[in-house]
Amino acid sequence: MGNFMGGSAYAMSRDIAEGFVLLNANLLKKFTGAELAQLRHHLEKVQKEVRAEQPPLDDIQAIQKRGRKISRISSALLILDTLRKR
DSSP states (O other): OOSOTTSSHHHHHHHHHHTSOOOOHHHHTTSOHHHHHHHHHHHHHHHHHHHHOOOOTTOHHHHHHHHHHHHHHHHHHHHHHHHHHO
């Protein structure tokens, strides 16, 4: 299965979106190239799911929560891409 927190790449991606897991270079050192690619794929999948959620326009807290999830996923994807280029 791999070294993914939560048991799978999808579960780890959801945890990243919720803010339970923060990605950094030290955490990603234990992953293989294939596992990093799988994590990236699932992060993109979760990002599409979050972007598809449209909270009501009068629910400011839900809009902010959605924005924070998108921000966390975007920064995680940036960290993965930066690590892959090295």
